[in-house]
Amino acid sequence: MESSPPPVIAIDGPSAAGKGTVAQGVAGKLGFHYLNSGALYRAVALAALESGADLENEAKLSDITLNLKANFDRDAVKLEGRDVTGVLMTERISSAASRIAAVAGVRTALLERQRGFRLPPGLVADGRDMGSVVFPDARLKIFLTASPEARAERRYKQLMDKGMNANMTALLQDIRERDKRDSVRAVAPLKKCADAVLLDSTGVPAGAVVTQVLALYEERVKMAP
Numbered sequence: 001m002e003s004s005p006p007p008v009i010a011i012d013g014p015s016a017a018g019k020g021t022v023a024q025g026v027a028g029k030l031g032f033h034y035l036n037s038g039a040l041y042r043a044v045a046l047a048a049l050e051s052g053a054d055l056e057n058e059a060k061l062s063d064i065t066l067n068l069k070a071n072f073d074r075d076a077v078k079l080e081g082r083d084v085t086g087v088l089m090t091e092r093i094s095s096a097a098s099r100i101a102a103v104a105g106v107r108t109a110l111l112e113r114q115r116g117f118r119l120p121p122g123l124v125a126d127g128r129d130m131g132s133v134v135f136p137d138a139r140l141k142i143f144l145t146a147s148p149e150a151r152a153e154r155r156y157k158q159l160m161d162k163g164m165n166a167n168m169t170a171l172l173q174d175i176r177e178r179d180k181r182d183s184v185r186a187v188a189p190l191k192k193c194a195d196a197v198l199l200d201s202t203g204v205p206a207g208a209v210v211t212q213v214l215a216l217y218e219e220r221v222k223m224a225p
């Protein structure tokens, strides 16, 4: 008898909705692996900028993506062995990542790599298309959102905690622009799938969202163990 693949919890939604914190919290409680797919897009963006590639050149970007020597080491992301965790969170990389994420060849080149994170006993994956494209058979799909203001504030605090400069007005404008670009792109646009559960984290602490997701997952497991 063929064994079923490890279960996946897909958490999608716009940037700074708290997906990473919630996904890591859920993964920690369940002892599951964690995939931060945004970090992969950010690593591709950094590699592309460093190589001087034109961010519209699909063939070049696909090549960079396929040859990307990035790995996750707990919370740290390494590119060719170099710790790039801090750099990946800068607004320069956020903006470039949103641009390269609209390139079909980049998305295709990242597909199998993302699926490689699906290991026993299970995976919590966060991104934009985890439930719609990468893991369409996910046991539970969440679409986590929050108001643009709450998300700008979250990003502001994250940057401040890292000792970086930030400006609320610029962050809010950037979030709105990125939402638009991520939602209108032709390939894998950001949108809630019909079978995803919508959760709004505006004013809700991350711990409470983790509890909600765990309860929803338990329900699913009870329905089909």
Ligand code: DC
Pocket (backbone or CB within 6 Å): 015, 016, 037, 038, 039, 041, 042, 094, 097, 098, 099, 101, 102, 126, 127, 128, 129, 130, 178, 182
């Ligand atoms: O989640 P994040 O902000 O770190 O993602 C960075 C960019 O990558 C964001 O603009 C959208 C894109 N992205 C994507 O298109 N698909 C994913 N699964 C994850 C991120």
